[in-house]
Structure formats: structure tokens, C-alpha cells
Amino acid sequence: MSAVTLTDIVKRxxxxxxxxxxxxxxxxxxxxxxxxxxxxxxxxxLRMVAGLLDPTEGEIQIKGKHxxxxxxxxxxxxxxxxxxxxxxxxxxxxxxxxxxxxxxxxAEEAKRRVNEALELVQLPNVGxxxxxxxxxxxxxxxxxxxxxxxxPDVLLLDEPLSALDANLREDMRVELKRIQHRIGVTxxxxxxxxxxxxAMSDQxxxxxxxxxxxxxxxxxxxxxxxxxxxxxFLGASNILPATAGQASGDTLPIEVGGFxxxxxxxxxxxxxxxxxxxxxxxxxxxxxxxxxxxxxxxxISVDGTVETVDYQGQAVRYFVRVGDTQLQAINxxxxxxxxxxxxxxxxxxxRDCAALPEGT
Amino acid sequence: MGWNLIRTWTLLVYLFMFLPxxxxxxxxxxxxxxxxxxxxxxxxxxxxxxxxxxxxxxxxRTSIVLGLMTATISTTLGVLASLALVRYRVPGANVISTLLxxxxxxxxxxxxxxxxxxxxxxxxxxSFTLLLAGHVIFTLPFVILVVQARLVxxxxxxxxxxxxxxxxxxxxxxxxxxxxxxxAVLAGALFAFTISFDDITGTLFWKPGGVETVPTQxxxxxxxxxxxxxxxxxxxxxxxxxxxPLLGLAIxxxxxxxxxx
Ligand SMILES: Nc1ncnc2c1ncn2[C@@H]1O[C@H](COP(=O)(O)OP(=O)(O)OP(=O)(O)O)[C@@H](O)[C@H]1O
Ligand SMILES: [Mg+2]
Numbered sequence: 001m002s003a004v005t006l007t008d009i010v011k012r013x014x015x016x017x018x019x020x021x022x023x024x025x026x027x028x029x030x031x032x033x034x035x036x037x038x039x040x041x042x043x044x045x046l047r048m049v050a051g052l053l054d055p056t057e058g059e060i061q062i063k064g065k066h067x068x069x070x071x072x073x074x075x076x077x078x079x080x081x082x083x084x085x086x087x088x089x090x091x092x093x094x095x096x097x098x099x100x101x102x103x104x105x106x107a108e109e110a111k112r113r114v115n116e117a118l119e120l121v122q123l124p125n126v127g128x129x130x131x132x133x134x135x136x137x138x139x140x141x142x143x144x145x146x147x148x149x150x151x152p153d154v155l156l157l158d159e160p161l162s163a164l165d166a167n168l169r170e171d172m173r174v175e176l177k178r179i180q181h182r183i184g185v186t187x188x189x190x191x192x193x194x195x196x197x198x199a200m201s202d203q204x205x206x207x208x209x210x211x212x213x214x215x216x217x218x219x220x221x222x223x224x225x226x227x228x229x230x231x232x233f234l235g236a237s238n239i240l241p242a243t244a245g246q247a248s249g250d251t252l253p254i255e256v257g258g259f260x261x262x263x264x265x266x267x268x269x270x271x272x273x274x275x276x277x278x279x280x281x282x283x284x285x286x287x288x289x290x291x292x293x294x295x296x297x298x299x300i301s302v303d304g305t306v307e308t309v310d311y312q313g314q315a316v317r318y319f320v321r322v323g324d325t326q327l328q329a330i331n332x333x334x335x336x337x338x339x340x341x342x343x344x345x346x347x348x349x350x351r352d353c354a355a356l357p358e359g360t
Numbered sequence: 361m362g363w364n365l366i367r368t369w370t371l372l373v374y375l376f377m378f379l380p381x382x383x384x385x386x387x388x389x390x391x392x393x394x395x396x397x398x399x400x401x402x403x404x405x406x407x408x409x410x411x412x413x414x415x416x417x418x419x420x421r422t423s424i425v426l427g428l429m430t431a432t433i434s435t436t437l438g439v440l441a442s443l444a445l446v447r448y449r450v451p452g453a454n455v456i457s458t459l460l461x462x463x464x465x466x467x468x469x470x471x472x473x474x475x476x477x478x479x480x481x482x483x484x485x486x487s488f489t490l491l492l493a494g495h496v497i498f499t500l501p502f503v504i505l506v507v508q509a510r511l512v513x514x515x516x517x518x519x520x521x522x523x524x525x526x527x528x529x530x531x532x533x534x535x536x537x538x539x540x541x542x543x544a545v546l547a548g549a550l551f552a553f554t555i556s557f558d559d560i561t562g563t564l565f566w567k568p569g570g571v572e573t574v575p576t577q578x579x580x581x582x583x584x585x586x587x588x589x590x591x592x593x594x595x596x597x598x599x600x601x602x603x604x605p606l607l608g609l610a611i612x613x614x615x616x617x618x619x620x621x
Binding site: 088098101143147 | 522523
């Protein structure tokens with residue numbers, strides 16, 4: 001049984017449709033991320049699950065129960081907000097204990113569970129402090145403790161890490177995933193940060209303009225995008241006009257200007273029906289630059305000229321001109337990086353390519 | 361040079377404002393039977409006489425009862441109105457908000473006369489209840505302004521967090537919203553009390569015959585003679601109307617330091 005089921009959810013604000021007919025099943029115990037650019041309807045979706053917004057149409061079920069008409073305080077959800085939303089006039093311990101007051105829990109039991117939760121978020125000694133006396137990262141941990149101490153059916157997180165600075169964000173990301181794994185709570189996580197989504201999720205839902213673009217595990221969404229939007233949104237991709245041929249066996253020939261015919265595995269083009277106009281997607285990290293003549297065996301190679309070099313520490317991002325198109329390549333630094341104006345061989349392996357129908 | 365001029369000017373303005381007040385306080389301790397200079401010695405005589413003056417004591421009781429009732433009603437109404445205006449989408453919220461604030465903008469005399477004419481028109485007699493109603497109308501805007509400002513700064517997600525944890529909207533109000541806006545509620549109540557306690561214009565128009573508040577009592581006494589008792593009464597009033605808000609401020613401050621903010 002899935003923990004959360006959305007059936008044909010629509011949300012309109014006046015004439016504006018923020019969420020278009022969305023259906024989603026979230027398996028028990030899984031970590032699902034709503035990923036998409038600003039304004040695509042992630043928060044709106046999450047707030048409908050929370051009961052903070054009523055869907056205009058559609059049904060929401062949590063653990064098999066219809067909750068569309070159940071008010072938020074009867075849904076048994078843990079919510080972590082972007083700005084922590086701790087109660088400033090209560091101590092940390094009282095903040096964490098707050099949800100237990102409305103549940104059948106004895107005083108000792110409550111105390112034990114609060115301590116357990118504080119230990120789980122690795123802040124066992126701050127119970128007597130007030131939220132203002134904690135750092136941002138600590139406040140966010142307390143907010144998490146407060147949400148999980150009630151043993152919620154679903155944990156909802158709306159960009160919980162975005163108010164933290166970059167280093168802390170990465171630590172908290174690992175920490176959050178560890179805690180989620182430990183207690184096994186079904187989690188819906190909202191972010192517009194693709195690296196967060198890729199690192200943490202069991203399933204990613206890529207959204208754009210109130211619609212679901214693709215649902216799948218991180219590797220699948222990353223490696224086999226089902227639309228140009230997804231290919232562009234997750235990481236840097238090269239999207240080239242192409243023509244698909246007739247599939248034979250496990251491979252599908254794709255004709256790409258400049259590269260000739262590339263036989264890609266059939267399962268890297270799941271959305272492609274039959275032959276005709278298509279798009280070839282190659283991730284920037286999969287495009288390898290070498291000195292002319294050094295291209296690795298088994299890959300398809302063309303000549304190009306380096307136009308821009310963007311040094312990024314362990315990796316370099318190059319913009320290379322091949323014929324009349326500019327391609328993006330991100331390569332690990334092995335020896336000396338190329339310079340602007342260098343002639344290079346640009347090579348790719350057929351199995352690193354994916355194909356999409358045109359106009360998606 | 362220019363700065364010196366401004367400095368002197370400022371000093372003079374403050375002197376002009378506070379000197380009379382200081383004189384009143386000083387003269388209230390004067391032993392002489394005339395409420396004016398020269399001082400002939402220090403004495404608490406006028407305070408003692410004050411405490412034995414039936415009319416003044418009655419006026420004091422009336423003022424305090426009126427002030428407390430005004431503060432209670434104004435604060436309750438003010439909190440409810442602010443909640444409605446800030447937290448719920450009320451059609452015409454802007455118009456309602458302007459109407460509620462309007463009594464501060466209209467000159468008090470105009471408001472007083474208007475209410476009086478209205479009562480006449482409705483053939484309703486003056487009564488203590490109507491005096492109270494007048495004071496509530498007049499103090500409500502202050503409460504609303506203070507409470508609304510505070511309520512706007514209370515983040516909605518704090519209340520949403522409380523509800524997600526199982527608190528009903530009512531429990532959320534009493535557990536979260538009210539405690540967070542308590543300083544503003546207390547400040548509003550203090551405002552309402554002091555404004556009501558101080559008010560003379562409206563009160564003169566609205567009060568039924570035979571009822572006097574402290575300010576109208578002073579006014580009546582001044583018409584006969586300037587007794588030094590009035591200086592003593594003035595000192596007590598100053599103590600009350602300055603002391604109470606200061607006390608309120610101190611309470612609010614100590615409450616917020618406890619919270620480490
Ligand atoms: N109460 C509202 N009234 C009208 N429009 C709204 C309301 N709430 C959200 N919207 C609109 O719905 C769209 C989706 O908003 P939502 O907050 O869900 O975006 P989001 O994906 O969470 O974006 P972000 O990453 O910026 O938080 C936006 O275009 C927004 O302007
Ligand atoms: Mg959002």
C-alpha cells in the first residue's frame with residue numbers, strides 16, 4: 001500500500017492553474033523529492049498534502065484514508081518549514097514536546113521521547129535553551145526533531161536546507177538522509193536544488209509549470225531524461241537535433257549532424273516511438289576532450305576547437321565548437337587542461353547518449 | 361554656531377513643555393495655602409486633604425472603573441478585529457481598517473458632538489454605558505494599531521507548525537498566537553487605560569449629570585478657585601499616566617530578555 005496517493009489533483013488560484021491534474025503514488029518509507037524551478041507548484045503540492053491548501057479538484061489519500069476533507073491538525077504529519085518556524089516563546093524541549101501534548105502520551109513517556117529525538121538530531125543538551133539561542137543549523141535540527149517525535153505518517157519538508165550556508169547544507173543533507181533512513185518515515189521533500197534531489201531521493205518528481213515532467217529514481221531521471229526540460233534542468237546537457245532510424249535488436253541508430261550515425265541502446269530512448277525527427281542528449285560530463293588522434297577506442301569522435309575554458313577546481317568546463325554548433329564538456333583535470341583555441345578530438349560513447357522525440 | 365542655536369532652541373522647547381509640569385509637582389508639596397509661589401515649606405498636607413475629599417475620591421473611582429472597563433473592552437475588540445483583518449480574508453478589509461482607525465483622525469470635539477447629536481436623534485439618554493461606549497470608540501484605534509503591527513510580524517508558518525503537530529485552531533491561538541502578541545496586547549490595554557483616564561473633551565460631552573471623572577472634576581474645581589489640592593491631584597495623575605506605561609514597558613522588556621531575544 002502506498003503511503004500517499006494523489007489522484008488527479010488540480011489547484012487553481014482564480015484563473016491561474018498552479019497544479020495541473022497531478023497523480024502520484026508514494027510508497028511507504030520512501031524518500032520522494034519534488035524538484036523544479038521556482039514557481040512550478042512544488043510548495044502548492046506539498047501544502048495540499050499537508051492540508052494547508054484545499055485542492056480545487058482531485059483526491060488525496062494518506063495510508064489508504066481519504067484526507068481531502070480532514071483538517072491539518074488531524075492528519076498526523078510532520079512538517080519542517082524553510083524558516084524553521086520554531087515557537088520563539090517556548091524552550092527547545094517544549095518545542096519538541098509540543099505535538100505530544102495532543103497525543104495520548106504520559107509525562108515520562110513524553111520526556112523520554114523528547115530526549116530520544118534530541119539525541120537523534122545530535123543536540124541532546126540544548127533542551128533548556130530558547131530557539132533564538134541556537135544557530136540556524138541547530139534550529140533546523142530542532143524543527144526536524146519536533147516533526148518526527150510525533151511519529152508522523154508522512155514527513156513533509158519544504159526547502160528545509162535553503163536557509164543554511166553551503167557547507168552546513170551539505171552536512172545537513174547527509175544528516176537528514178541518515179535520520180530518515182533510521183526511522184523509515186515516508187518523506188516528501190521539496191527543493192529546486194538538483195544536487196540535493198539527486199543525493200537524497202529514492203524517487204524524483206521533476207515538475208515544470210504545474211505539471212509532472214518525469215518521475216523516477218535519480219539515476220534514471222539523470223541518465224534518461226524524458227524531455228528537453230528535464231535534460232536541461234538536471235545538470236548540463238548538450239541537446240542536438242537528430243534523426244532516428246529503425247531499431248534493430250537492442251540498438252537504435254540515430255543520425256546526428258557532424259557525428260554521423262550513432263547506435264544507442266534501445267532503452268536509452270524509451271519515449272521515442274518509431275523513426276523520424278528526434279533529439280540526442282549527451283551530458284556535458286560524458287563528452288570527452290582529447291588531443292587529436294588520442295580518442296579512446298569504441299567511441300565516436302569528431303574534431304573541434306576549444307572556445308572557452310571555465311576552470312572549476314577538480315574539473316574544467318569547456319565550450320567547444322564542432323562545425324557550426326557549440327558543445328559543452330565537463331572533464332576531470334588529468335594533467336594540463338586545454339587552452340582556448342586548442343584543436344581537440346571530441347568523443348562520446350553511444351551508451352552515454354539518450355534520445356528524445358522532438359518538441360518535448 | 362548653527363548647531364548651538366538648534367541646541368538652545370531644543371532646550372527652550374523642552375523647558376517650555378516640562379517646566380509647568382515640574383512647577384505643578386513642586387507646588388503640590390508647598391505648605392502655603394495658596395497654590396502658587398513663593399514656597400513656604402515642604403508638606404504633604406495637600407495630599408492628605410486630597411485623600412479626604414469625597415468628590416475627588418469618587419471621581420478617582422469612576423475614572424479607574426471607566427479606564428479598566430474601557431481597556432478590557434477595547435483590547436478584546438481590538439484583538440479580534442486585528443485577527444480578522446490580518447489572518448482572514450475579509451471582503452473590504454481596507455475600508456473596515458480605515459473606519460476603525462478613523463476616530464483618531466477626526467478631531468475629538470467633532471466626534472464628541474457627533475455622538476451626542478446621534479444620541480439625541482435616537483432619543484437615548486446619556487448614561488455611564490454610553491460614556492463607556494464613547495471611550496471604547498476613541499481608544500479602539502490605538503489598540504488595533506499596536507496589535508495589528510505585532511500580528512503582522514508573527515509568521516504564519518509558526519501557527520501552521522502548531523496545527524500540523526495536532527493543535528486545533530483554537531488551541532493554536534491560545535498556545536502560540538496569543539502569547540506571541542501578548543506584549544502588544546498589554547501595551548494596547550495600557551494605552552486604552554491611560555487615554556481613557558486622561559480624556560476630558562469627549563467625557564465632558566458624554567458624561568451623564570452627577571458623574572465626574574478625575575479630569576472633569578479638576579476642570580470643575582478650577583472654575584471656583586485654584587486650590588493647591590489640584591496640584592497634588594495633578595502629581596498623582598502624572599505618576600499614574602507616566603508610571604503605568606513605563607511599568608508595562610519594563611515588564612515587556614524583562615519577558616523578552618528571558619527569551620534571549
Ligand atoms: N495564494 C496564491 N494565490 C495566487 N497564486 C499563488 C498562490 N500561491 C501560489 N501561487 C502561484 O502558484 C505558482 C506555484 O507556486 P508555488 O509556491 O507552489 O511555487 P514553488 O514551486 O514552491 O516555487 P519556489 O521554488 O519559488 O518556492 C506560482 O506561480 C505562484 O505565484
Ligand atoms: Mg516553494
